[in-house]
Amino acid sequence: MGTTAIISAILTLLAGIGIFLIACQMMSSNLESASSDRLKKMFSKASGSKLLGVGIGTAGTAAIQSSGATTVMTIGFVNAGIISLTQAATIIYGANIGTTVTAQIVALGMFGSNAVSTTVIFSAFAGIGAFISLFSKRNDLKTAGGIMTGFGMLFVGLSLMSGSMENFAALDGVKTFLAGISSPVMLVIIGAVFTAIIQSSSVMTSIALAMVVTGLISLDQGIFLTMGSNIGSCVVAIIAGMTSGVNARRTAMIHLIFNCAGVVIFMLAGWILGMFTSGAVTYGVLFDKMFPGAPQTQLAMFHTVFNVLTVFIMLPLTELLVTAVTRLVPEKEGAEGTGTLTLKFVNDNILSTPPVAVDMTKKEILRMSGLSIANFDRAMDIITTMNFSQCREFYATESEINFINRSLVDFVVRLSDKKGLSEHDRLYLTTTYRSVRDIERIGDYAVNIVEYADALKADGHTFSDDALYEISQLRKLVHTLYDKAIDAYDSESADLLDEANKVEERIDDYTKMMEDNHISRLTQGICTPATGAQYLELSSDTERIADHIINVAKVIRSLPGVDGTYRKPSAQL
Numbered sequence: 001m002g003t004t005a006i007i008s009a010i011l012t013l014l015a016g017i018g019i020f021l022i023a024c025q026m027m028s029s030n031l032e033s034a035s036s037d038r039l040k041k042m043f044s045k046a047s048g049s050k051l052l053g054v055g056i057g058t059a060g061t062a063a064i065q066s067s068g069a070t071t072v073m074t075i076g077f078v079n080a081g082i083i084s085l086t087q088a089a090t091i092i093y094g095a096n097i098g099t100t101v102t103a104q105i106v107a108l109g110m111f112g113s114n115a116v117s118t119t120v121i122f123s124a125f126a127g128i129g130a131f132i133s134l135f136s137k138r139n140d141l142k143t144a145g146g147i148m149t150g151f152g153m154l155f156v157g158l159s160l161m162s163g164s165m166e167n168f169a170a171l172d173g174v175k176t177f178l179a180g181i182s183s184p185v186m187l188v189i190i191g192a193v194f195t196a197i198i199q200s201s202s203v204m205t206s207i208a209l210a211m212v213v214t215g216l217i218s219l220d221q222g223i224f225l226t227m228g229s230n231i232g233s234c235v236v237a238i239i240a241g242m243t244s245g246v247n248a249r250r251t252a253m254i255h256l257i258f259n260c261a262g263v264v265i266f267m268l269a270g271w272i273l274g275m276f277t278s279g280a281v282t283y284g285v286l287f288d289k290m291f292p293g294a295p296q297t298q299l300a301m302f303h304t305v306f307n308v309l310t311v312f313i314m315l316p317l318t319e320l321l322v323t324a325v326t327r328l329v330p331e332k333e334g335a336e337g338t339g340t341l342t343l344k345f346v347n348d349n350i351l352s353t354p355p356v357a358v359d360m361t362k363k364e365i366l367r368m369s370g371l372s373i374a375n376f377d378r379a380m381d382i383i384t385t386m387n388f389s390q391c392r393e394f395y396a397t398e399s400e401i402n403f404i405n406r407s408l409v410d411f412v413v414r415l416s417d418k419k420g421l422s423e424h425d426r427l428y429l430t431t432t433y434r435s436v437r438d439i440e441r442i443g444d445y446a447v448n449i450v451e452y453a454d455a456l457k458a459d460g461h462t463f464s465d466d467a468l469y470e471i472s473q474l475r476k477l478v479h480t481l482y483d484k485a486i487d488a489y490d491s492e493s494a495d496l497l498d499e500a501n502k503v504e505e506r507i508d509d510y511t512k513m514m515e516d517n518h519i520s521r522l523t524q525g526i527c528t529p530a531t532g533a534q535y536l537e538l539s540s541d542t543e544r545i546a547d548h549i550i551n552v553a554k555v556i557r558s559l560p561g562v563d564g565t566y567r568k569p570s571a572q573l
Contacts, residue, residue, distance in 0.1 A: 009164045016160030019153055020203050027150030030143050050090045050315055057094020067099035068199065071237045071255060073353045075248045085322045088251045092237075092258065093311045096230070100304040102202040103226075106158055106209055107300035123159060126152025139423065161207055165214040184224045184267055191228020196235040204229035205303060212295045219284035222299045227266060227306065230259045250329045254321060262310030341403040346411050354418040358425040361412060365435055366490060368404045369552065371397050372442040373482050376545060379449035380475050383538065384468055386457060394450060401443040405436055424560055431555035435489075438548040445541040445548075452534040461531045466521060470514050474542055477507050481546055485553035492556045504550045511543040 061070045071092055078088045129148025136142050181187060195204040205226050212222040237255040266283075273281055287298040314321065344367060345360040378394045381387070409432075416429050456462060463471070481503040488496035518535055521527040527535070 012160050013164035016157045016164060017198065017203055017207075018157070019160065020157030020206060021198070021200060023150045023153035023157055025150075026146055026153065030146035030150060050086070050318060053087050053090025054094040054097070054311060054315070057091035057096075058098040059094070060091075061095040061098025062101045067095040067201070067233060068237075068352075070095040070098070072349045073356055075237060075251045075349060078247045078251045085247060085250055085254065085325070086318055089254045089258070089318050089322060090315070092251070092255050093315065096259070096262075096307045097304075097311060099201060099233075100300070100307050103205045103209065103300040103303045106154070106202075106206045107294075107296040120155075120159075122155040123152050125149070126156055128152070158206055158210065161210045165207075165210045165216050181221070184270070187221055187224035188228035188231070188263060188267070191225035192232040193228075195229040195232025197232075199233075199235055201229040201233035204232065205299075209296050209299055212299050219288060219295055219298055220282050223283050223287075223302050226299065226303050227263045230307070231256075231263060234259055246329060246331055250322075250325045253325045253329055257321060257325065258310070258314055261314060262306065265310065265313060266306060341400055343404065343407050343411065346408070351411075351415060351418060354415060354421050355425060357415050357418075358421065358428060361408070361415065361429070361432060362490070364404065364408055365432060365439070366486065368401060368408070368436065369439050369442075369482075369486055371401050371404075372439050372446070373479075375401070375443055375446040376449075376478065377475075379446040379453075380471065382450055383453035383456070383534075384463070384471055386453065386462060388453070388457075391450065394446075398443050398447060401440060405440040408436055409433060427559055431558060435552050435555055438551045441548045442545050445545045448541050449538055452538055456531065456534055459530055461528065461534075463531060463535060464521065464526050466517070467527065467531075467535055470517065471538065474507070474510055474514065474539070477503065477510060478542060478546055478549070481507060482549050485549050488553040489556060492559060494556070497553050497556060500550055500553050504546050507543060507546040511539045514539045 057070060057074075060073075061067045074083070074088045074091045074095075077083045078085060083091075125148045129145040129150070129152060132145030133142050133149060134145075136145060181190070191204055191208070194207075195201050198204070208217075208222040208225045208229075211217045212219055217225075234252070234256040237252040270283055273283075283302060284298075287302050288295075291297045291301060343364055345363040346357060350357045350360055375394055375397045378390045378397075382390060382394070412429055412432050416426070421429075481500055484496055484500035484503060487493070488500055515536060518527060518532055518539075522529065522532055
């Protein structure tokens, strides 16, 4: 085999890896799009049950064919305080089991020699899926076509990798070199480093499968390479965790410790097994006897057994692991209350799972609305009591509202460009710009109310008892409106929106009555013109606040499926 043939084999291997990676990405994005609603509901059920967490992680990863995406999603939830570290740990356990599905699929595709091989049959799905995607006008069929195309391309890439391995297997020098790498530790390190570079344990496992099937390496060598790939797969989580909060970093550390623990446990067990049998029994020997004549199945099954047993060993130790990680990654002194503003529910990492990022965007908007109504309350407290002790907190919250306004719009712009979003989610994202602007305006009008209080203080004036009573009633109406409008927005309920509209009309009538009453008090000498000016401005601004609150809820009219009888349950993540 000449130099040209060697170069050709290397280039073929690179081509196979590239096609395999693109196929994984294509399958992941389309599967995520097809199962987005189910995926969101599934992750919303994460609770105190460890087994449920494992099941969610397993099913979620199997559904979207990406343990990295599941892990990043989990880190985002922990960072937002939606799930605990213990819940995150169990989901990550399950993700490790779910990722073995890819190896099983690849192993299945390696059967067949004299007849048409399963690799060729499955590769044909790439063409079938491409035709469906190109010529179908329905989005669901396009998504199905994308899944089929990605599935088929997995085996096209696998075929290229296997072909290159067969060429390498013909080289005595390559076989001699690889045979010399017998150290389990060295093989684990090679598998970890290669996986860290390409950021895909599925590719590393598939290459190991191809090398074992073509006889380039032994089954035991493939087993240790696969074990190393589990460690290398932690790179994605580490990168995501390092750019997030302390709990996100702890989650990434849990992932790393869990995967390293599994490798250490199995290597120790393998060493003990070899010591008691004088090296006659290894993992390769055991799985060769269990699945004779099928090296691809032997390695794929070891991969599954390795991850499943590691989960069952580590599951009872989860609380200890969480405690240890909490000590290893402590809270930094002064980390809380440093004045650093951040988005709580969304970050760049969660952009890798667009359907979940949409849900997190809604939660961020709901949080922003909560901040705005809290500032409205503070403003009302200040102007009715003339106690300015809340001013520092008020202006700090106003700064946070403005920060969310700017940052969330930027996030939504980037999220809108992502693939894998349903029609509903895309339409919802177009409404967020107006919603965020309306909520920000609520904060601005609250600032106006505080400024009216400053003016009253400077003049030494206060409102009359009648005026204070009317302000308190108006404030109650605004809260009633807010509760109904935000509930309508969150649950996308047209029925609740109708109820909110009726409350908003009552506010319009009430502020008109306040104006009439003020004129009456003015003629009676109960109120002064200076005080009355601030009172009327407060009434007018509160009415505008009500307008912006109802505007937030009205956007649901543009979403598909929202009518007078439909009520979509909110995903409580």
